[in-house]
Structure formats: structure tokens, C-alpha cells
Amino acid sequence: NASRRYSIAVIPGDGIGKEVMPEGVRVLEAAARRFGFALDLQWHDFASCDYYLKHGEMMPQDWKARIGKVDALFFGAVGWPDTVPDHVSLWGSLLQFRREYDQYVNLRPVRLMPGVPCPLAGRKPGDIDFWVVRENTEGEYSAVGGHMFPGTEREIVMQETVMTRFGVDRVLRYAFDLASKRERGHLTSATKSNGIAITMPFWDQRVEAIAAEFPGVTHDKYHIDILTAQFVLNPQRFDVVVASNLFGDILSDLGPACTGTIGVAPSGNINPDGTHPSLFEPVHGSAPDIAGKGIANPVGQIWSAAMMLEHLGEAEAAAAIMAAIEAVLSTPAGRTGDLGGSANTRDCGKAIAESI
Ligand code: NAI
Numbered sequence: 001n002a003s004r005r006y007s008i009a010v011i012p013g014d015g016i017g018k019e020v021m022p023e024g025v026r027v028l029e030a031a032a033r034r035f036g037f038a039l040d041l042q043w044h045d046f047a048s049c050d051y052y053l054k055h056g057e058m059m060p061q062d063w064k065a066r067i068g069k070v071d072a073l074f075f076g077a078v079g080w081p082d083t084v085p086d087h088v089s090l091w092g093s094l095l096q097f098r099r100e101y102d103q104y105v106n107l108r109p110v111r112l113m114p115g116v117p118c119p120l121a122g123r124k125p126g127d128i129d130f131w132v133v134r135e136n137t138e139g140e141y142s143a144v145g146g147h148m149f150p151g152t153e154r155e156i157v158m159q160e161t162v163m164t165r166f167g168v169d170r171v172l173r174y175a176f177d178l179a180s181k182r183e184r185g186h187l188t189s190a191t192k193s194n195g196i197a198i199t200m201p202f203w204d205q206r207v208e209a210i211a212a213e214f215p216g217v218t219h220d221k222y223h224i225d226i227l228t229a230q231f232v233l234n235p236q237r238f239d240v241v242v243a244s245n246l247f248g249d250i251l252s253d254l255g256p257a258c259t260g261t262i263g264v265a266p267s268g269n270i271n272p273d274g275t276h277p278s279l280f281e282p283v284h285g286s287a288p289d290i291a292g293k294g295i296a297n298p299v300g301q302i303w304s305a306a307m308m309l310e311h312l313g314e315a316e317a318a319a320a321i322m323a324a325i326e327a328v329l330s331t332p333a334g335r336t337g338d339l340g341g342s343a344n345t346r347d348c349g350k351a352i353a354e355s356i
Pocket residue numbers: 016076077078079080081086090094262263264281282283284285286287288289290295296297298300338
């Protein structure tokens with residue numbers, strides 16, 4: 001926005017979310033000082049299992065009013081399976097945000113960073129650099145279907161894929177637009193029109209229709225089965241990959257896995273229209289096995305901050321955060337233990353903030 005003042009809901013959540021969030025905020029504040037914008041940060045203790053144990057719900061009924069009008073949500077991680085079942089904690093918090101704020105794009109970078117050992121042989125930083133754009137509201141994850149005659153010989157289960165032209169077009173348009181801003185300007189669509197012979201041909205048709213709006217972007221398509229193989233064998237082929245909810249779910253885990261640890265991977269749940277705020281969070285969860293030790297890798301949270309600033313229009317600050325992450329990951333003293341380094345959570349966060 002023109003005032004360059006951003007109001008942000010800060011929600012650390014559970015476990016290491018509470019440890020990596022302060023580092024994400026430290027880096028955000030460093031970027032604000034250096035690039036001359038202002039942050040109005042409101043911390044919330046809800047959307048956590050501690051809150052649930054105290055109040056019997058993951059969030060207050062009036063959570064939307066309490067968050068109020070913000071430009072974005074900055075989220076840590078939610079879940080503490082020892083005390084609250086995962087489906088309760090996840091559905092009561094994160095999925096509420098995604099739904100209520102119509103965050104219809106899930107965006108994840110797939111980028112090989114220095115200092116992160118690549119599980120694919122012979123790849124170095126610069127070789128792998130693309131985005132996965134996942135449809136986040138409809139498709140295969142629908143509530144249309146049913147279960148009849150359970151436990152009998154006549155048992156029937158059915159669950160329908162739901163694609164709407166509205167839902168498909170808007171995510172495709174987002175992906176083509178993203179590709180149009182990239183140097184290579186190339187989009188790959190995940191399909192399976194040879195097997196899923198009604199919805200996927202429709203998806204392919206809409207890809208062609210939206211492609212016509214973006215003459216500067218080249219595009220191709222792969223069936224999902226061979227596409228997963230190409231992620232592993234030829235990741236350098238990809239620039240922006242767009243996929244339906246289920247295919248995107250798989251690709252958005254496979255992609256970051258091809259570039260190393262989940263400790264560094266960020267994601268955005270985006271409402272591109274700007275009618276609601278978007279949410280930025282690391283890909284990892286609350287990591288109960290290492291929580292409380294101060295050793296979690298904060299880079300996923302910090303990279304999420306960079307994505308958030310990019311989304312808010314502070315591209316220069318976002319690029320500075322990425323450069324600082326790369327500089328710090330390049331030295332063993334900057335890296336946390338999961339990357340074979342000697343830094344703890346705070347050392348790593350401080351080093352990135354200082355580098356900015
Ligand atoms: P997880 O991502 O929390 O942990 C998986 C493994 O990766 C653990 O061994 C953990 O120590 C390690 N790890 C994760 N992040 C790390 C980091 N930043 N630095 C170093 N090591 C890291 O996944 P898990 O164990 O399956 O789930 C734990 C809880 O988190 C569950 O309650 C789950 O529902 C929740 N979860 C929440 C997510 C979210 O808030 N978006 C996403 C994934 C899981």
C-alpha cells in the first residue's frame with residue numbers, strides 16, 4: 001500500500017512455532033528498518049493447543065473480529081498430538097483461515113539453497129528454481145459424496161471431484177501471471193486427462209483458454225505420474241507448475257523434498273484478489289521431538305517472511321532477506337544442526353537479521 005505501513009497478525013502456534021516465530025519477526029523488523037516501511041504487529045496466542053487446553057476451542061468464536069483488518073497473517077505451526085488430536089487442531093485453526101479468507105492459492109518455492117545438501121545427485125544452487133501453485137479450495141477434496149450400507153455386502157463409497165470454471169480459471173490466471181513475471185516465463189500444467197476423463201480434459205481446456213490471455217508465457221503439460229518422475233530426474237525443466245488440489249498437494253511436498261530439508265521450506269496461502277488477507281507459514285509442523293530446545297531451523301519461517309513482503313509489494317526487502325538467508329546458509333557457523341551447522345535457532349535468526 002502507498003503508506004508502506006503493514007498491519008500483520010502474528011500467530012506462533014505450538015512447539016517450535018513459538019521458537020522460530022521470534023526469529024521471523026526479528027528479520028522482518030530488520031528489513032523494515034533498512035527499507036523504510038512500518039510494521040504494526042499484533043501477536044495472538046490462539047490457534048494453538050495451549051489455547052485449546054485453557055478454553056476448549058482452538059480459537060475464540062470472534063477470532064475474525066480479533067484479528068481485524070490486517071494486511072497479512074504470519075503463522076508458525078500448529079499441533080501437539082499428545083494433548084489434542086491433529087484433526088482437531090488443524091481444522092480448528094489453519095483450515096479456518098484458509099477457508100474463511102478464501103486463500104485459493106497455495107504457493108511454494110522449490111529452490112536449492114547453498115548449504116542444503118541436495119538429495120538429487122549432482123545438483124548445485126541455481127540448478128533448481130521453480131514454483132508450485134496448488135489450487136487450494138475445490139477439486140478432489142470435496143464434500144460431495146457418500147457412504148451407504150456400511151459394513152454390508154452392498155457397501156458403497158463415493159467422493160466426487162468438483163471443478164468450477166470460476167475456481168479453475170482463477171488459480172490458472174494466478175499461475176500464468178506469476179510465470180509472466182519470471183525470466184523464463186514458462187508454465188507447466190499437471191493433468192491426467194488420459195485417465196480422469198471428465199474433469200481433467202476440462203482443466204486442460206481452461207489452461208488453453210487462459211494461456212491465450214498471456215501470449216508472453218510458454219506452456220506445456222504433463223500427466224501427473226510422469227510429472228513426479230520429472231521433478232526428480234529433470235527439475236531444471238520447471239519454472240511455474242500449476243496443479244489441482246490433490247496433484248498440487250503431492251507436488252508441493254515432492255518439490256521441496258527434492259531440494260533438501262523441510263526446515264527451510266516456506267509457503268503462502270494466498271488470496272490474490274486482496275479481498276481477504278493471505279497467510280504465510282513454514283512448511284514444517286510444530287516438531288514436538290525437538291521443541292523447547294532452541295535448536296529448530298528458523299529459515300522456513302524467515303523465508304515465509306520474505307514471501308509475505310513480496311506479496312505486500314516490498315520486493316526489494318524480500319530480495320534482501322533471500323540474499324541474507326543465502327549468505328548465512330553458506331557458512332557452517334550460520335547453519336542449525338539439522339544442516340550440520342553449529343548455530344542454534346537464535347544465532348541463525350540474528351545472523352540473517354544482521355546481514356540485512
Ligand atoms: P514436523 O514438520 O513437525 O516434523 C517432522 C520432522 O522434521 C521432525 O523430526 C522434526 O524435528 C523435523 N523438523 C521440522 N521442522 C524443523 C525445523 N524447523 N528445524 C529442524 N528440524 C525440523 O512434522 P510432524 O512431526 O509430522 O508433525 C508434528 C505436528 O505438527 C503435528 O501435530 C502435525 O499435525 C503438525 N503439523 C502442522 C503443520 C502446520 O502448522 N502447517 C504442518 C505439518 C505438521
